[in-house]
Amino acid sequence: MSYFSDIYHGIKTLFKGMSVTGGYFIRARKGSITQQYPDNRDTLKMFDRFRGEVVMPHDENNEHHCTGCQKCEIACPNGTIEIVWDRQVDPATGKKKKMIDKHIYHLSMCTMCGLCIEACPTDAIVWAQNYENSVYDRSALTKVLNQPGSKVKAGIED
Ligand code: SF4
Ligand code: SF4
Numbered sequence: 001m002s003y004f005s006d007i008y009h010g011i012k013t014l015f016k017g018m019s020v021t022g023g024y025f026i027r028a029r030k031g032s033i034t035q036q037y038p039d040n041r042d043t044l045k046m047f048d049r050f051r052g053e054v055v056m057p058h059d060e061n062n063e064h065h066c067t068g069c070q071k072c073e074i075a076c077p078n079g080t081i082e083i084v085w086d087r088q089v090d091p092a093t094g095k096k097k098k099m100i101d102k103h104i105y106h107l108s109m110c111t112m113c114g115l116c117i118e119a120c121p122t123d124a125i126v127w128a129q130n131y132e133n134s135v136y137d138r139s140a141l142t143k144v145l146n147q148p149g150s151k152v153k154a155g156i157e158d
Helices: 002-030 071-075 117-118
Strands: 051-057 081-089 098-105 126-128 142-144
Touching: 002 081, 071 081
Parallel strands: none
Antiparallel strands: 051 126, 081 098, 098 142
């Protein structure tokens, strides 16, 4: 009895697997296909949820939203983020205020968990979708996310 039962389950599993493959085959025209990388490197766009690396957007005035609050640094489970900060005079108020010097991000250590982005109260850091992160020199994977000469946008408070 077990012999026929095994045959039945074998055939059932075979058809189940073929139905999955067939589904992908039919949907291939809608974009569900293997990418021809690197031939399509110039046109390849990653899907919206892809996590390439953590970046800090800057506007046309070289301003960002990072207040240096260190919540991302604290949230990161493996020390990928280091915030170097200082107290400087805020030109708007004339009072000393905590300001970011360097937002250091070690891409080689990042597990793409997203806890830092969730913890940030000002949405200063986001996911980028670049996927070509191979380098010959490992030090190139340590990045300073705030651009040279940049500053926090006026009115951004954590
Ligand atoms: S994504 Fe996760 S591992 Fe990477 S820097 Fe953020 S908290 Fe750390
Ligand atoms: S990126 Fe966000 S959480 Fe991290 S220091 Fe800047 S403001 Fe704070």
